Amino acid sequence: MITSRLTEVLAIDHPIMSAPMATVAGARLAEAVSRAGGFGLIGGGYGEREWLQEQLCQVDCSSIGVGFITWRLRQQPELLEMALDYGPKAILLSFGDMGDFAATIGASNCLLIAQVQSLADARVAAEAGADIIVAQGTEAGGHGAARATLPLVPAVVDAVGPIPVVAAGGIADGRGLAAALTLGAAGVLMGTRFYCSLESSAHDAAKNRIIAANGDDTIQSAVFDVLRGYDWPPPYKLRTLRNRLTERFDNKLDELRNAKQDQIERFEEGIAVGDYDVAAVIAGEALDLIDDTLSAGEIVTQTVAEAIVRLRHAPDFEISD
Structure with a gap:
């Protein structure tokens, strides 16, 4: 003890x-x-x-x-x-x-x-x-x-x-x-x-993603906050696993905001069905140890x-x- x-x-x-x-x-x-x-x-x-x-x-x-x-x-x-x-x-x-x-x-x-x-x-x-x-x-x-x-x-x-x-x-x-x-x-x-x-x-599919990933697979990004409509103040950013959405929009937040409704629908559908190519897996750099x-x-x-x-x-x- x-x-x-x-x-x-x-x-x-x-x-x-x-x-x-x-x-x-x-x-x-x-x-x-x-x-x-x-x-x-x-x-x-x-x-x-x-x-x-x-x-x-x-x-x-x-x-x-x-x-x-x-x-x-x-x-x-x-x-x-x-x-x-x-x-x-x-x-x-x-x-x-x-x-x-x-x-x-x-x-x-x-x-x-x-x-x-x-x-x-x-x-x-x-x-x-x-x-x-x-x-x-x-x-x-x-x-x-x-x-x-x-x-x-x-x-x-x-x-x-x-x-x-x-x-x-x-x-x-x-x-x-x-x-x-x-x-x-x-x-x-x-x-x-x-x-x-x-x-x-957490969804089993999200847990499996964490088990398969390592710390290099994480990113701090505002993509999912934009999609969810959460106006986080600076200096805070969200660390998640990288996926198709972060790869596409991390440096293109204005483009994401312009296409927001379409992407929101895809994002919410991903959450519903456990598709973490678009839904967020919120995880830190200790992934290597899990x-x-x-x-x-x-x-x-x-x-x-x-x-x-x-x-x-x-x-x-x-x-x-």
Whole structure:
């Protein structure tokens, strides 16, 4: 077992969190991660109220968290109140100014987890009263910014201590957990690895694409945000697997906007039938480390076991005076 400030603050056994991936991280996945001793989060996504409420009704929320896209939540602030009514242990906010959300969460006796992509944002989150700060590197699947995980994590640790810092982006096994702990992080948040879990809501065809791909097959692009009509603010871009649409339109966004309706229809049809030559597979650079679909519990236990071995027996070098 590995204990840290993260396990103490969340009262969990293992310093592993699952990312609140929109539409993929539902109650089943969050509950499975928490049951295994980690901390699972439901993805609040883009404000699909009925879906979120359905997920919250399926689980004992006192053992899980809920994640929101901050700038989107500002358009539907009532969703935060609804989620808090179910008594989650924590709320994760990412991408945008938390503003008065921090006070609302704190007043509900709920932990605030702030995911940040820069040192400046980490300092703002600390001043806002974040209980846990996730430092997300550009290697992560989904939306992210430009900083890489390896230099960002220790910089955030130095800036916000003693607040526990969680590393995210490019982490999918025990080696990543061991590395994060060595950098001073109190744990890790993994998305793509849990995307390929039995409890994830992702389409099997999408999971198979991840298993077959490697990190070179990902791209940060605005193509799918344009198609979905999501006006993401800078500096955030969406990391996905490359496919026919990204290859055609990544450098031709104006052309995509002009042909938008036709492409939207193709995109939505691809989602419906699991055609990921046009639909998005949202995944990070840790693809190289994923070659199977496991239960969430197996992912947690295997990651911790491998990290313990790595930390106890660092391979291939010796230290001498």
